[in-house]
Amino acid sequence: MATTWIKRTFHGGIHPAENKHLSSLAEVRVAALPKQVVLPLSSGNGPALKPLVEVGDRVKTGQLIASCSKGFSANLHASISGQVIALEERPLVHPSGLNVASIVITSDGQDTPYQHPAYPLWQEATDEQLLEMIQQAGLVGLGGAGFPTSVKINGAYQQGIKTLIINAAECEPYITADDLLIQTQAKALLDGIAILQRLLKPQAILLGIEDNKPEALAALETALSEHPLKAALEIGVLPTRYPSGGEKQLIQLLTGQEVPSGKIPLDLGVLCHNVGTIYALNAAVTLGQPLIQRLVTVTGQAVSQPGNYWVRLGTPIQDLLDEAGIKETSSKKAQRLIVGGPMMGFTLDSSDYSITKSVNCLLLPTEKELPLPGVEQPCIRCGQCELACPAQLLPQQLYFYSANQAYEQAADQQLFDCIECGACAWVCPSEIPLVQYYRHAKAELRQMQAEAIKAEQAKQRFEARNARLEQEKLDREAKRLARAEAAARMAAAKKAAAEKEATETEASQQTSQQTSQATASKAQATQAPKAVANNTALLKQLKTAKAAASVAVRKAEKTLSNLEVNPDATPEQMNKQREMIDKAKEQLAKAEAKLAEANSLQETTQ
Template sequence: MKTSVKTLRLENNIIAKASGEFHGGIYPPENKQQSMTLPVGSLPIPDELIFPLNQHMGAPAEPIVSVGDNVLGGQKIAEAVGMFSATIHASSSGTVSAIEERILPHPSGMSGLCIVIQTDGKHQHIDFQTCDDYLEQEPTELIEKIREAGVTGLGGAGFPTAVKLKPPANDIINTLILNGTECEPYITADHSLMLYHAEEVIASAKLLSHILGNPEHVLIGVEDNKSDAIQALASALKNSAMNNIQIMTFPTKYPSGGEKQLIQLLTGKEVPSGAIPASLGIVMQNVGTAVAAYRAVALGQPLTSRITTLVGEALTTQRNYQVLLGTPIEFALQQAGFDASNNERLIMGGPMMGFTLKELTTPIIKSTNCIIAPSKKELPSPPPAQECIRCGLCSEVCPVSLLPQQLYWYAKAEDYERAQNYNLFDCIECGACSYVCSSNIPLVQYYRATKGSIRQQEQEKIKSDHARQRFEFRQRRFAKAEAEKIAKREARKKAAAKAKQLQAEKLARNPEANKDSTPKCDPVTEAIARVKAKENDPAAQQARLERSINSAKNRMTKLQEKLANAEHDKKNPISAQIKQVEVRLQNAEKQLAEFTSSEVVDDKPTIQDAASSAIEKAKANTAALANMSEKEKLEKQLTSLKQRLKKAHQRLADAEQENNEHLDAFKNSVTKLEQKLKDTQTQLSASTKADKYGLN
């Protein structure tokens, strides 16, 4: 049935063999014939259509309908939010029954907001605006149409097509590649599209070429296991006027359809690590995506349906279907005769890179190219993993020349730095290494987890760097404030020390003159002393008392006037007030009388006063002492002791004369002082000696 590519006529350069090659690759069983025995079928309209708002890469769309609204097929129900987003259209007519969280067709099994439409079975749709002269229109206008139609990559990742068609301005596009490789086993959606809609594929190549400014090369890459599709494309191409389009074939090998691998196959170039193909002047689109873009522009049809392969031995009918987007998977599988009892897992996508579905209720979305419902025997779970023996089969098949066995080692050890040095982030997760692993190690799973951890760590690092910077700034600020405080304190201390020293010097020079003066170094004590002095000043006290008596008298006259004028009912409170003022006045007068009489009697400082002033002086002296050298201190101490002794002697003599009751205390202090004086003298002599020998 199949003709080999070698027998294809390579006429007019329409079909060419790709000259490039990529490292590694594997040859898994293709399993493509079972879904290609029948042409593309169609499914009835399900009762319910589910449209997840983020079925594309980028920001989720914003619903523009509300529950209860009637919608038509092709009507926009959700608007793109920003550049990296895509609009969503209803795929059939009906009523919006809910906008709610539903489980998404996503590897994580997470749920997300979906618009749910209860269909009416009439399948009415809006009028589509066809357009014939699109090749005359401006590219930006056409890109806008494609964006408006919600076209995203149908091959898997769901990248918004309009974004991809607008490459960075400084990248000059010289090559457009349509990817019809479909290298994953089982999937035949693109194969059917190329086989049955070859004209549209060629027309879409024309359209995209126009949008990209007619690049030099327009290539359609198809693996040589799809010879019928290659033939169909070739004849469609011959009938078209396009002569710069070339169909490129290459040997079937997984993963030829990977963007980077196909570029290497067709152009021999490698996309630099971390860059996009546009940096090489290349734009690649999946054939399905290209046709969707063509239909959006030429037929005015938004993306509301696609070809999906339903395959696997748990189905009675294995074939491709043109399915309405939003169709629940369970409904689609039932139409294909799904035998749930013979099925353990459902795969969305291919067996190499697809993911398992957790719920049958999830819908078919824009990127659903295949659903595999294998029988229990068809794709058995791998046996338990053994230790890696570093046989190196994985590095033999790696299409990007990594060392998967080493990546596994470092991933397992959570040595993220090494893993990155082994270029973990160049891994395309094609699964070739896991496929050949003789120890059945789920390598790709390790890489995904490690990539996730590294990304998370980087995010956290950014966050913690930020926090650390803030913290350090705060610390610096605090340290600065603290330093300023300390400097101020130091300055004050120095000033105080200086003042004390001055005082001490003064004292040393003229001890008699300063006998009773309080130390001048402390402004606080001075201030307090001043206030006290003021309070104790008899003249001021008398004046104060007289003032309060005057004011009380004034108030009294005022109140009496008020009482005279007041009404009867308000007289009581006023007379109470008068009584209060009277009491106050009496108090003040009494105080004044007491004050004037005591003034004469109490004029001499008491013994206690003398004692407190002596304490004050001692305090000041010790404070000054703290700032001197040992020897100076001792000397100072000595002089002060001598003075004190002298004074004590004098006081003792006075006391003896007066026969004072504190006589004993005075005697005591004299002996104490004598003792202290003696001690200090010995200390001083020792200190001078030590000084001589340079010991101090």
């Protein structure tokens, strides 16, 4: 174990009145279990979570009720047991003051814990199991930024780190949550550091704490003397100076390294975590307890019982204020309600909000204690803001660009390197709310960047659509040409087949005709002798018939001649004989005709 008093410094910084004694002298209290909690599904810094419960569902303490598969968001768990009575928009504790979707749960008064699946002891667990436990627990940075812890640790695990830094500086005036956490939970804090040492295997582990926390430092040294970390952890005691707890300023104080503009500590092989985050990590890994409560400082001269309270997430702020007590005398009446400290906090318009993971302090100052800012005056170019700026920026130039809506020029002046510590506004004699201008400019730039990204995405979608339509057109034309070519080939094939078929048919017909002719000729040749023989016999018959007819004609003519010389012959007999002669001649003519035809056929056959 080594405790080193740091002599390094950083540019700028201020020494506002600390006023930590108001809350640091009281013991840590546990706030009463709320009757109702309001758990927002968005932190204002990342995508909204997806609810896993519906109205009417009964839930137990620690049960997962909303999750996000990707992006910079952390799981959300029920902080009490009871019934979900609403999924509706409620105001979010955020500078924007916007309403966001929230889960409202009424308490059943039992605070029944949810039984999570058992994990092995962290000493025996694999790295993947440790990362899974951290992710499931819904941890975020409890120093005020609210960045998901699993995202930071996963990045460090994949990239590897050289130095692990534990931020116990708590430089913001009034806030003492980390101070009292160290005093009361030093061993649990060291156990959480040991888990990260096992997981990330850093070459060095440094803890930075301001010298205005002697009790916390003593508690750390006592716990460390009997802890396995005593040979690995080095405590750096920092001179009290705001904002020594800023991440980049703390790295510079402890290591002498400066994080370049536009870079993050991980680029230097450094990972920083707040002590509250480390304590919650230890509870998640060793006890299986997700993030359902946090230590909140309630302070200010208008508070009757200032101190630090363990508060369930989603607890109405008014409930916590009622428990701490508010002075209502004219000299002690609160003039405003500030979330966070006087430097980086923001004022709420009412107490109708609920405690979220990023709320580390409720400050109710009196008018005498923390006067309201005066009327904004023109900048006199005194340069005090530049001297106070720990990020070594030119606050007056950022102010002029931001006030005149020249946001891109402000970005060129490293606007996003501003940590919004408020040191510039604190020293400004013209009482210009510089940080508010910077926050507004950042929001506008982020909106412009988001719109530019959307425009570029829309352009890419438009171009992709046009390319797709053009490709579809080309594909259709190619298909049409292919169909036309196929049809042409088919038509040519059909024509060729038809021509072939016609040729084959013609050839077949010619062959058939030739065959028929040959057959006929053969038949004729076969039948010719028979025809000749038959015709010869017919000729004989016809000649005989002709001869008979000729004889009949001569007999009839001779009979008629005899009648003509016979005096007894009558005219009827003679007429009858003449008719017989005519018939005999007809028979003879027919016989002669048939004989002539037979003779002609005989000649043709031969």
